[in-house]
Amino acid sequence: MSIGIKMSQPGYNVKTSPDDKMAFSSEWQTLRIIKEVPFRIPASSVATTIFFHDLGYAPLYWPIIDKPGDSNLALIYPDGTAHVQNSDDLDIVVDEHTIRYITTSPSGGEVTGRVILFENPLVQNYEAPIDLRGSGDAIDTSNYGVRFVNNGSIDSTDKRDFAIDSTSRTPLVHRIKNGTTDSTKQIIINHDLGQLPAFFVYAKLSGADYWQFVTNATDAFISSTDTDTTVQLFATCEYVVWVLKEPVNKV
Amino acid sequence: MKLGIQTADDDINRVNSFNMTINSTLSNPLIETTVNPRKFDTLNYTFKSEPAIGAITGILSFPHGYDYRPVFFPYYATDYNGGSLSSFSLLKYLLSDAPAPPLFLTNSIELYAVVDSKNVYFRVRKGDGFALTNLINSNWIFSYRIYALDAGDVDT
Numbered sequence: 592m593s594i595g596i597k598m599s600q601p602g603y604n605v606k607t608s609p610d611d612k613m614a615f616s617s618e619w620q621t622l623r624i625i626k627e628v629p630f631r632i633p634a635s636s637v638a639t640t641i642f643f644h645d646l647g648y649a650p651l652y653w654p655i656i657d658k659p660g661d662s663n664l665a666l667i668y669p670d671g672t673a674h675v676q677n678s679d680d681l682d683i684v685v686d687e688h689t690i691r692y693i694t695t696s697p698s699g700g701e702v703t704g705r706v707i708l709f710e711n712p713l714v715q716n717y718e719a720p721i722d723l724r725g726s727g728d729a730i731d732t733s734n735y736g737v738r739f740v741n742n743g744s745i746d747s748t749d750k751r752d753f754a755i756d757s758t759s760r761t762p763l764v765h766r767i768k769n770g771t772t773d774s775t776k777q778i779i780i781n782h783d784l785g786q787l788p789a790f791f792v793y794a795k796l797s798g799a800d801y802w803q804f805v806t807n808a809t810d811a812f813i814s815s816t817d818t819d820t821t822v823q824l825f826a827t828c829e830y831v832v833w834v835l836k837e838p839v840n841k842v
Numbered sequence: 843m844k845l846g847i848q849t850a851d852d853d854i855n856r857v858n859s860f861n862m863t864i865n866s867t868l869s870n871p872l873i874e875t876t877v878n879p880r881k882f883d884t885l886n887y888t889f890k891s892e893p894a895i896g897a898i899t900g901i902l903s904f905p906h907g908y909d910y911r912p913v914f915f916p917y918y919a920t921d922y923n924g925g926s927l928s929s930f931s932l933l934k935y936l937l938s939d940a941p942a943p944p945l946f947l948t949n950s951i952e953l954y955a956v957v958d959s960k961n962v963y964f965r966v967r968k969g970d971g972f973a974l975t976n977l978i979n980s981n982w983i984f985s986y987r988i989y990a991l992d993a994g995d996v997d998t
Contacts, residue, residue: 627991655913655993705993707913750990759990787930789915789987807931814919814929821929839917839930839985 598757601736610765610836611786614737614757619719619836620764622651623710630683632692632702638671641683642690644708649802651709651833652690653791654683658702666811666826667693669799674826684801685713691801713793713802714831717767762789766834771827778822782815782834789835790820797827815839902964906957906988913991914962916955922980930985933964955986957993962986 595617599605603612615621630641644650658681666674666682673680673695680695683706690706736757738745744752750759765788768780782788792805792813805824807813812823820834906912916933919926933955956963964984 624991653913707991751992753990762989787917787928789917790932792932806933812931814931816926816929837987839987840919840983 598737598755600760601758610763610784611760611838613763613836614759615755615761616763620711620717620767622762622764624707625650625710626708628690628706628708630692630702630704630706634701635698636692636694636702637697638694639692640689641692641706642708643688644685644690645688648687649685649713651711651713652683652685652804653707653709654704654804655707656681656683656702656704658700658704666794666796666803666805666824666828667695668796671695674796682803684803686801693801711764714769714829715767716769717764719763719765719836760837763836764833765836767831768834769829769831771829772822772824773827774825776823778824778830778832780820780822780832780834781818782820783818784834784836784838785817786838787815787817787840788820789837789839790815791833791835792822793831793833794824794826795829799828802831902984903961904963904986905961908988909959911957911959911993913989913993914955914957914986915989916962916964916984916986918953918964918985919983920980922982927981927983930983933984955984957988962988 596615597605597613597617598615599608600612600614605613626642626644628642632639632641667680668674671694681699681702682693683704684691684693690708692702738756738758739754740747740752747753750756753759755761765784766780766782768778770778772778790813792811793802794805794811795802805811805813811825812821814821815834820832822830822832824830906914917930918933919928919930921927933953954965956965
């Protein structure tokens with residue numbers, strides 16, 4: 592028996608709406624924030640613990656970093672060397688208990704920012720069903736919908752006050768792929784969405800006890816097409832790739 | 843009394859909190875606040891431009907319409923250097939209230955995005971060995987996602 596909630600964006604039939612026009616489905620994982628952690632790392636700091644989350648597992652996270660001057664978000668080994676060395680490498684990493692700041696250059700300037708910490712365990716394998724194939728054509732422009740207030744008033748116009756609002760797309764998790772790779776392997780994840788999805792990649796370098804957020808750079812090639820997400824990290828490491836249902840190249 | 847809603851992809855009374863798909867209450871001790879981040883703005887832009895050699899050059903700036911620094915993720919596609927406009931990558935990013943600092947993409951071209959309390963910026967800085975004509979003659983598509991989250995300041 593399948594019981595749950597599905598919620599489409601305004602104007603779309605919830606029974607036939609394609610995945611990217613859904614605001615929510617209880618069949619799919621969502622990203623649930625448990626903590627937002629602002630941080631300030633003084634200039635010339637070495638590796639520093641920012642926050643003890645004590646979840647007992649490495650959580651999904653987004654590092655938002657403000658760093659004046661040249662810097663590089665790099666894959667960094669536990670010995671303080673970067674996988675691909677640049678002048679001033681730094682990153683925010685997580686493990687089962689902490690959020691940490693690491694750097695290859697303790698002489699660097701002040702680093703500030705915020706870490707968005709999710710309840711979702713970072714390392715897992717997950718496949719959401721694609722069960723809603725529709726035309727995507729709007730059928731109704733009536734002004735109705737659903738919203739779940741989190742803080743403040745239900746009449747608020749600030750989207751930050753809501754856990755769900757059917758007038759906005761909620762990031763819905765499509766695939767999560769965990770595995771190991773090396774300097775030569777190319778990881779190809781067939782997401783079968785038929786559109787370019789948002790995606791996030793994390794890596795745990797050999798010998799490290801922490802996970803790092805990875806973007807496209809000299810030490811990582813990461814890209815996605817309508818059919819596949821491709822990752823090459825050029826290092827021996829464990830990886831996890833999160834592919835969301837939301838498209839990055841259309842409204 | 844607590845009001846709210848919970849949903850899960852299994853028996854709501856049996857799953858762990860992290861298996862729930864919505865938990866709008868504070869009933870789980872792990873949860874201090876529950877907000878689903880969401881995109882409510884999107885933009886694609888294709889440009890052909892020429893940055894100053896060796897200089898940070900503002901190429902694109904877009905007002906995002908909010909009075910705070912939002913959490914955002916920039917994506918890009920390019921046919922530069924054998925790339926494909928149908929293949930998107932997540933771009934390195936920063937938030938900043940100051941003139942944007944660079945982030946290294948490669949040694950030859952530095953491409954990055956920043957956001958402040960008014961705009962999202964995509965910028966290029968020419969590095970050593972970068973053929974300027976390649977940028978002029980190539981196409982770039984930028985797309986970004988803004989989530990209803992305040993990246994904020996450390997004091998807020």
